[in-house]
Each structure stands twice: as C-alpha cells, then as structure tokens.
Amino acid sequence: MSSEVLFATTRYDKYDVSQTLPAKFERLIDAMNMEDVVKGKWTAVKMHVGRNMGYSTVHPLFVKKLVDKLKSYGAKVFVTDQTVSGARARGYTEEFLGVPIVAACGVMNRYYYEKYVDFKTFKNVDIAGHIHDAEVMIDFSHVKGHGVCGYGGACKNIAMGCVTDRTRQQIHSLEGGLEWNEELCIHCEACVNSCNHDANKFDTDNRYSINFHHCTYCQHCVKVCPTEAIRLNVNSYEDFQKGMALCTAEVLKTFKPDHVFYINFLMNITALCDCWGMTTPALVPDIGIMASKDIVAIERASLDSIKFEDLLIPGVPHGMELGDHGHLFERLHGKNPFVQLKELEALGLGTQEYTVKEIK
Numbered sequence: 455m456s457s458e459v460l461f462a463t464t465r466y467d468k469y470d471v472s473q474t475l476p477a478k479f480e481r482l483i484d485a486m487n488m489e490d491v492v493k494g495k496w497t498a499v500k501m502h503v504g505r506n507m508g509y510s511t512v513h514p515l516f517v518k519k520l521v522d523k524l525k526s527y528g529a530k531v532f533v534t535d536q537t538v539s540g541a542r543a544r545g546y547t548e549e550f551l552g553v554p555i556v557a558a559c560g561v562m563n564r565y566y567y568e569k570y571v572d573f574k575t576f577k578n579v580d581i582a583g584h585i586h587d588a589e590v591m592i593d594f595s596h597v598k599g600h601g602v603c604g605y606g607g608a609c610k611n612i613a614m615g616c617v618t619d620r621t622r623q624q625i626h627s628l629e630g631g632l633e634w635n636e637e638l639c640i641h642c643e644a645c646v647n648s649c650n651h652d653a654n655k656f657d658t659d660n661r662y663s664i665n666f667h668h669c670t671y672c673q674h675c676v677k678v679c680p681t682e683a684i685r686l687n688v689n690s691y692e693d694f695q696k697g698m699a700l701c702t703a704e705v706l707k708t709f710k711p712d713h714v715f716y717i718n719f720l721m722n723i724t725a726l727c728d729c730w731g732m733t734t735p736a737l738v739p740d741i742g743i744m745a746s747k748d749i750v751a752i753e754r755a756s757l758d759s760i761k762f763e764d765l766l767i768p769g770v771p772h773g774m775e776l777g778d779h780g781h782l783f784e785r786l787h788g789k790n791p792f793v794q795l796k797e798l799e800a801l802g803l804g805t806q807e808y809t810v811k812e813i814k
C-alpha cells in the first residue's frame with residue numbers, strides 16, 4: 455500500500471498571489487486535516503532554526519502561516535529546536551510568531567528522558583523533554599544535502615534535533631568506512647596528498663585521522679597507498695544512517711499513532727547542512743513543499759524530486775568532485791542517502807511507495 459504525499463510546487467500558472475507558495479502552503483496545511491488531532495493539544499513545531507550566517511532555513515513567513523493555522527485549530531503551539539540561540543537572527547521571534555520558542559531540552563539543556571538502544575557505540579537515546587511531553591509534533595524540515603549521511607530531511611531533523619548532545623555524539627561516533635593499519639603505514643603521506651576533499655590528515659601524534667563528513671569514499675587514498683595500510687569497509691558508512699533511523703524510531707514512540715505530521719521544505723536546497731552556519735548557492739532550482747503523515751514516503755518523494763539533471767553547478771561547493779553514480783547527493787557526498795529510508799521502513803515507520811497529490 456502506498457502513502458499520500460501532498461505537494462505544493464513553486465511553479466505557477468498565472469501571475470497572482472493565490473498561485474504563490476505561501477498561499478499554496480495555507481491550502482496544503484488545510485489538506486493535511488490536522489484540526490481534530492491538534493485541537494486542545496500541546497503541539498511542537500520542530501524545526502532547525504539555523505546558526506551563525508546561514509540564511510537557507512525555512513523562511514519565517516511559512517513558520518508564521520503554520521503556527522497561525524495550528525492556533526486557529528485550537529492547538530497549544532510552541533516552536534522548538536535542540537538549541538534556539540540562532541532563532542532571532544533568522545527572524546523567528548516570539549513577537550512575530552506569537553508562540554513560545556523553546557530549547558527542546560529546556561533552558562539549562564538538562565531536561566530529557568533516557569531510552570536505550572544497543573547498536574555498536576550508540577546506546578543512549580536521550581529524548582528532549584519538551585519533545586517527549588508534546589502531544590503532537592510537526593516535523594518541519596528544511597531539505598538539503600548532508601556530509602555524513604548524504605541527505606538531511608525529516609529523519610535527520612528528529613534524530614539529531616530532538617535529543618541531547620550525548621545522543622548526537624553517539625550517533626556521530628558511528629561514522630566510518632575506512633580503516634588505517636598503523637603497522638603497515640610508512641608515513642609517506644601519499645594518502646593525504648591524494649585527497650581532494652581535505653578529509654584526511656596525520657594528527658600531531660602521527661596517527662591517521664579521517665573527517666568522515668568530508669570523505670566521499672572516492673578511494674584515492676586506498677589506491678595510492680603503497681603498503682595497503684588503508685582499507686575500505688564499504689558498509690560501515692551506513693551505520694550513521696542506521697543510527698539516525700533507530701533514534702527517530704525511539705523519538706516517535708513517545709507520540710500516539712497519527713500524532714506526528716511531516717512537512718519538508720524543498721527550497722534553497724544546499725549541498726551542506728544548516729548546522730554549518732553558512733549558506734552556499736542552491737544545488738537545484740526551488741521545488742516547493744511536501745507534507746505527509748508517513749516519514750518514509752515524504753523522504754522518498756523529496757529525494758526523488760531532487761534530480762541530477764537539474765543540478766546548478768554553482769551549488770557544488772568549491773573543491774568538491776562529483777562522483778559518477780547514484781542520486782545527486784550520493785555523487786556529491788559519496789553516501790547513498792536511501793539507506794536511512796530503508797532502515798526507517800524496516801523499523802515499520804512507513805513505506806517508500808507513495809502517491810503525490812498536488813495542491814493547486
């Protein structure tokens with residue numbers, strides 16, 4: 455069985471305000487039929503408020519439209535993110551939005567509920583207290599590329615944004631894919647010189663280290679190494695995405711069925727995540743907004759809408775080489791972004807089969 459994904463496109467038939475994206479967004483929210491679910495309930499709008507100089511997060515006008523709709527349905531709304539210190543700089547203010555903007559783990563960053571998983575180095579899912587206590591969540595995500603998992607959307611917004619720093623660090627500790635054998639290494643540095651992504655170096659104690667965010671698994675280092683001291687373990691880069699999916703599943707367990715709605719904002723789709731605190735030119739033309747009750751379906755529909763043939767070359771950050779296979783994000787980051795979807799699906803959170811209903 456397939457799940458429905460609502461879609462408001464940026465394209466328009468006539469030059470009229472009713473055909474613009476904010477107007478379509480209002481109609482898309484109505485079509486989500488949230489009123490009966492959110493009425494009288496504490497409803498968390500989980501978004502990434504951005505950092506530093508970034509300007510590619512969701513435009514405040516759209517957040518305001520969503521908040522106003524939810525309030526008109528009788529919801530008790532608040533906007534939240536793991537940290538909200540960057541909110542004001544991007545125009546997300548309580549004065550403008552008319553609702554509280556709260557740090558998900560509280561002002562002291564110590565309010566969370568512990569759950570446990572057992573996946574390699576990932577053990578503690580510390581669910582942010584205000585997410586745990588919310589009765590409904592709107593997972594409002596800006597879609598973009600991501601260095602470690604290829605793609606950041608609805609899953610990443612929950613897994614890395616609804617938990618404590620300890621949990622984020624444990625998920626990051628799953629990064630991997632290349633192994634260095636100290637005994638075989640003769641320190642010729644051919645590996646470092648062959649890397650076009652600034653992803654590897656020798657630390658001051660002469661130990662080899664890899665920045666897996668930058669690494670695209672191009673294997674230049676593997677191939678130039680004269681002693682076979684670097685080995686590729688092709689599957690272990692997938693662990694990060696598996697960890698994200700596991701974490702997302704734990705967070706979603708705190709909500710009753712059908713009490714989480716997903717909205718993916720497919721605008722300003724950049725190569726790198728908003729957590730970098732900077733914005734590069736868009737990778738593809740703006741697409742629009744999608745919504746669904748199925749996290750897997752919306753992620754699949756979002757990825758399918760971002761096509762390699764639409765690539766805008768200035769959106770490829772300086773120094774990054776494009777690979778020759780897979781999704782645009784895989785060509786960019788060397789990581790298959792569909793891994794997280796398969797994991798979410800295997801955990802019973804939805805289906806990659808979807809139908810699109812366009813909101814006119």
Ligand code: SF4
Nearest residue numbers: 649669670672673675
């Ligand atoms: S696999 Fe490629 S990107 Fe990764 S460290 Fe080696 S040379 Fe650099």
Ligand code: SF4
Nearest residue numbers: 639640642643645679
């Ligand atoms: S290329 Fe191989 S031998 Fe040379 S420094 Fe790198 S890991 Fe060591």
